Amino acid sequence: MVAPKKNKDVEVEFDVSEEDEQLSKTQIKAQMVAMQKLGESLVHLGQSSLAKVPMEEELLDAVMLARKILRKKEGYRRQLQLIGKIMRNTDIAAIEHALSNIKSAHKKLNDAFHGTEMLRDDILLQGDSKIESTIVDYPLLDRQKLRQYVRQANKQLADNKPPKASRELFQYLKQIING
Structure with missing residues (x-):
């Protein structure tokens, strides 16, 4: 930026760069x-x-x-x-970039975990219809194994037992879906 300075009859110009301006x-x-x-x-x-x-x-x-x-x-x-x-x-930019990568990776893992939990809950609630649609999405899943987990989970729920089959279903889904 050029700032004009008037000195009686002579107009003097000098450069004021952004680098010269001091931070407050x-x-x-x-x-x-x-x-x-x-x-x-x-x-x-x-x-x-x-x-x-x-x-x-x-x-x-x-x-x-x-x-x-x-x-x-x-x-x-x-x-x-x-x-x-x-x-x-x-170099703060490199540190900030690495931190954002770490946070985004953590968020992806967290989202995948919650997605698998929701899928498990849907399978337990909807039964065979959800199993069929899930197998279409993830062909590596074993239909018989999924049905077995659902039957065991429903039985454990009816008998007021701990949800062991539900946890096993989650682990199975996590293993197949998330690799």
């Missing part, structure tokens, strides 16, 4: 809080998920230390601030 103190604090929250989400990840996140050794050490002092309120807060400070010099 509030904006800097907001960025720091965002980095601390990102760091906190790293602290709460499982060990296998944390290994999937690309980060420098210094940041990994800080995250591991924060895990150890999780119960020490003031020390944990200061450690999160240190993590935020370290993250200023790292």
Whole structure:
């Protein structure tokens, strides 16, 4: 952006670039809080998920230390601030991308689990009609085995016994459908 400056009879122009504009103190604090929250989400990840996140050794050490002092309120807060400070010099986009991949994979697994649960419940409620439509969708399923699970589940329900057959049906569906 070019800002004109009038000096009596001479008009002087100078460049004001966006890089020269300084961030306000509030904006800097907001960025720091965002980095601390990102760091906190790293602290709460499982060990296998944390290994999937690309980060420098210094940041990994800080995250591991924060895990150890999780119960020490003031020390944990200061450690999160240190993590935020370290993250200023790292590639945050790669970390955010890895975190979003981890969360989406978890969501997919969760959705598949709930879908299998709903299918099991539908099979138990609707019986043979739902078994037939399910076999059309998933030809690897064994019709006889499904009917056997439904009969056992109905008998256990009538006898007020624990729903063992229902759980076995769920495991069978999960094994065949989700691989």
